Amino acid sequence: MGRSTEASAAGDRGRQTSSNGAGVVTIKTVYAFVPxxxxxxxDAESAIFEAECTTFDARSQPSSEDQEPIELWALAHTGRTGHTGYRELVTRFWWATRSG
Incomplete structure (x- = not known):
């Protein structure tokens, strides 16, 4: 399943220039909204997970196989530093394709 929306695409073909005779050039851009x-x-592997300490500039190694190494890193970091706050970072890959 995907989510549909419209995105504007303006290229050189969408730009028009004109002169008013007094040496002033105006540029008009035409936008085409394409679904x-x-x-x-x-083709991408599964999501990539990481954990980041919210107290100090420390981050786990990324893992796409399993979240357990991320959790173990956070627990070990807590044991070494006493830091208790973490942010989970999840990276997923997407494609936007023309649907119209």
Whole structure:
């Protein structure tokens, strides 16, 4: 399943220039709104997980296989530093394709 929306696409073909005879050039851009669908990238590996300490500039190694190494890193970091706050970072890959 994907999410559909419209995105504007303006290229050189959409730009028009004209002169008013007094040496002033105006540029007009024409936008074309094209429907697109957003889908997960079928060729990408699964999501990539990381944990980041919210107290100090420390981050776990990324893992796409399992979240357990991320959790173990956070617990070990807590044991070493006493820091208790973490942010989970999840990276997923998407493709936007024209649907119209």
């Amino acid at each position: 697109h669908t957003l889908r997960a990238d079928p």
